[in-house]
Amino acid sequence: MKVIVPVKQVPEVAEVRINPETGTLIREGVPSILNPFDEYAVEAAIQLKEKLGGEVTVVTMGPPQAKEVLLKALAMGADKAILLTDRAFAGADTWATARTLSEQIKKMEYDLVICGKQAIDGDTAQVGPEIAELLGIPQVCYVRHLEVEEDGKFVVVHRGTDEGYEVVRVKLPALLTATKGLNEPRLPNIMGIMKAKKKPLEEVTVTTLGISPDSIGLKGSPTTVRKVFAPERRKGGIKIEGTDPKAAAKKLVEFLASKGAI
Amino acid sequence: MVLIYDKEKCTGCMLCPKVCNFGAITKDGNKVRFDFDKCVLCGSCQEVCPVNAIKIERKAVDKDKIAQYKDVWVVCETAEGRVRSVAYELVTKARVLADNLREKVVAVLIGSDTSSYAESLIQQGADKVLVVDDKAFADYTTDAYTIAVTSLIAPRKPAIVLFGATGNGRDLAPRVAARLGLGLTADCTGLEIDDKRQLVQIRPAFGGNIMAEILCPYTRPQMSTVRPNVFKPRERDVSRKGTIEKVEVKINPVQIRTRVVNRVKELAEGMKPIDTADVIVCSGRGIKDPANLALPTELAKLLDAAVGGSRPVVDAGWLPPSQQVGQSGRTVCPKLYFALGISGAIQHRIGMSSSDVIVAVNKDPEAPIFEIADFGIVGDLFEVVPAVIEELKNLQSER
Numbered sequence: 001m002k003v004i005v006p007v008k009q010v011p012e013v014a015e016v017r018i019n020p021e022t023g024t025l026i027r028e029g030v031p032s033i034l035n036p037f038d039e040y041a042v043e044a045a046i047q048l049k050e051k052l053g054g055e056v057t058v059v060t061m062g063p064p065q066a067k068e069v070l071l072k073a074l075a076m077g078a079d080k081a082i083l084l085t086d087r088a089f090a091g092a093d094t095w096a097t098a099r100t101l102s103e104q105i106k107k108m109e110y111d112l113v114i115c116g117k118q119a120i121d122g123d124t125a126q127v128g129p130e131i132a133e134l135l136g137i138p139q140v141c142y143v144r145h146l147e148v149e150e151d152g153k154f155v156v157v158h159r160g161t162d163e164g165y166e167v168v169r170v171k172l173p174a175l176l177t178a179t180k181g182l183n184e185p186r187l188p189n190i191m192g193i194m195k196a197k198k199k200p201l202e203e204v205t206v207t208t209l210g211i212s213p214d215s216i217g218l219k220g221s222p223t224t225v226r227k228v229f230a231p232e233r234r235k236g237g238i239k240i241e242g243t244d245p246k247a248a249a250k251k252l253v254e255f256l257a258s259k260g261a262i
Numbered sequence: 263m264v265l266i267y268d269k270e271k272c273t274g275c276m277l278c279p280k281v282c283n284f285g286a287i288t289k290d291g292n293k294v295r296f297d298f299d300k301c302v303l304c305g306s307c308q309e310v311c312p313v314n315a316i317k318i319e320r321k322a323v324d325k326d327k328i329a330q331y332k333d334v335w336v337v338c339e340t341a342e343g344r345v346r347s348v349a350y351e352l353v354t355k356a357r358v359l360a361d362n363l364r365e366k367v368v369a370v371l372i373g374s375d376t377s378s379y380a381e382s383l384i385q386q387g388a389d390k391v392l393v394v395d396d397k398a399f400a401d402y403t404t405d406a407y408t409i410a411v412t413s414l415i416a417p418r419k420p421a422i423v424l425f426g427a428t429g430n431g432r433d434l435a436p437r438v439a440a441r442l443g444l445g446l447t448a449d450c451t452g453l454e455i456d457d458k459r460q461l462v463q464i465r466p467a468f469g470g471n472i473m474a475e476i477l478c479p480y481t482r483p484q485m486s487t488v489r490p491n492v493f494k495p496r497e498r499d500v501s502r503k504g505t506i507e508k509v510e511v512k513i514n515p516v517q518i519r520t521r522v523v524n525r526v527k528e529l530a531e532g533m534k535p536i537d538t539a540d541v542i543v544c545s546g547r548g549i550k551d552p553a554n555l556a557l558p559t560e561l562a563k564l565l566d567a568a569v570g571g572s573r574p575v576v577d578a579g580w581l582p583p584s585q586q587v588g589q590s591g592r593t594v595c596p597k598l599y600f601a602l603g604i605s606g607a608i609q610h611r612i613g614m615s616s617s618d619v620i621v622a623v624n625k626d627p628e629a630p631i632f633e634i635a636d637f638g639i640v641g642d643l644f645e646v647v648p649a650v651i652e653e654l655k656n657l658q659s660e661r
Contacts, residue, residue, distance in 0.1 A: 222445030
């Protein structure tokens with residue numbers, strides 16, 4: 001089974017802070033990580049390879065330092081990595097990102113493409129389905145469980161819903177987006193880290209990809225960011241301490257009634 | 263699009279590095295330097311520059327072509343033969359946007375045996391309802407719904423198309439966008455019309471640490487998924503008139519490449535999903551034992567609320583994954599949120615800090631949840647919650 005896993009390098013969002021004086025984003029000292037939802041995707045791909053044989057290729061689009069997340073995926077057990085890096089790719093919205101990644105994937109052989117459900121920085125969950133559409137293959141999002149049928153032609157997955165899950169059967173090739181619960185991503189061990197450095201890591205530019213720079217990156221993006229601003233910071237309100245529970249409960253209910261919340 | 267920096271004009275006032283959210287501008291002697299790998303052309307620097315030394319050139323818009331696109335559409339989500347509440351919220355908001363543009367609101371109702379809801383969408387503010395009613399749409403499938411939506415949009419040319427940012431909405435909208443080569447903005451919490459009649463889409467990013475205003479200047483329709491519970495549905499006007507148009511969309515079974523073999527409900531009878539709930543009672547580590555969930559469940563019943571859990575509660579298997587609030591679960595914004603025995607780690611706050619009213623009960627007076635709670639009670643939830651339940655019962659019997 002040949003599996004392609006598109007991944008993204010993201011800032012550890014929980015550590016991103018706003019400078020209270022300027023209201024701007026502080027990114028210095030914020031570590032960059034492999035998007036946590038992509039870890040489920042990488043792990044799922046490696047488990048398929050271990051069970052059925054085949055090959056796992058991770059692909060990312062980003063600046064040269066995005067190589068770090070590819071090395072992590074290789075250290076976990078992926079076989080090959082592709083880094084799409086070029087100034088022409090920069091500033092891409094979800095559509096232009098999906099277009100760039102799908103152009104690369106079109107050149108490769110695959111049975112399955114597995115993405116993370118969403119990236120924790122942008123939180124859009126759009127790139128996966130957009131890649132599926134551009135590749136012309138079916139998609140199943142929010143996958144919590146994955147099994148390949150014996151003949152290797154179909155997969156049966158659990159797709160998380162608002163109330164539980166659906167059992168969905170889909171013919172390959174297909175694209176899945178992985179969510180929490182699919183597996184427990186492994187930590188790379190020392191051997192894995194050593195081996196990763198020797199595994200093939202190919203760099204692709206807009207020229208080698210062979211598409212028009214006008215259709216990708218900032219130029220090819222249908223959406224533009226007009227402005228960014230800091231949200232109003234939420235402040236704590238009433239805090240009751242050391243009161244007996246009954247009196248506190250009474251005050252709370254009065255408060256909620258006054259707010260029209262109950 | 264390009265950014266042009268006029269070094270001659272620049273006075274070195276250093277305002278622009280301060281407003282850049284992307285760290286793309288640094289001091290360079292008594293001038294500045296731009297890092298185009300980091301710059302997203304957001305225009306913050308252009309706006310702040312007092313001497314117009316920064317200019318961003320954007321592609322010219324073909325106005326004639328864009329003017330052909332009219333009306334504000336809402337793709338109304340159905341589930342189990344009913345229209346979901348988020349559809350009414352979006353029709354209400356679409357009405358405001360359409361009035362601003364002096365255009366119409368068109369509701370798109372795709373389902374099986376759901377056409378009886380068309381009237382309710384008109385009463386909510388739609389001028390027209392496009393009804394696609396066929397067995398092929400009884401269950402949501404990406405393929406069938408994408409075909410239906412794209413085949414309606416492409417010839418009719420709406421200016422704006424809104425989807426609910428629900429599980430299915432976020433599965434469908436990007437598929438439609440990619441098929442038509444359109445821009446799409448995810449999970450919007452604000453929508454406005456600017457002086458150029460463009461849709462300004464406001465959404466949180468970086469876990470809610472920043473807000474972004476997004477435009478779709480060159481493509482039509484402008485498409486957004488919109489977070490449930492953000493816009494409140496207005497009262498329905500039963501005398502409102504509108505037109506209902508039945509549209510046939512042909513689906514060939516071979517076009518549907520996924521098959522739903524089974525549907526499993528993990529929520530106990532009477533439990534509500536957190537996604538669209540008005541009130542959520544969420545428990546954290548402080549609940550200690552799954553048997554103790556009876557307490558928040560009782561509170562939830564009184565308030566017609568959904569029962570949610572923080573990561574440890576869901577990881578322990580005490581609540582199904584669909585009910586997890588937080589970065590690795592779901593982002594919610596109910597009108598009222600109870601955080602019971604939740605310390606309020608940043609990963610949890612990312613998922614709930616835009617709730618209208620937050621109530622926190624925690625033993626630890628230093629718990630970070632109190633920093634964002636509108637009403638915090640420092641105390642044992644096993645003492646406080648029963649007292650709250652009693653107070654609510656008293657209030658309800660008075661009413």
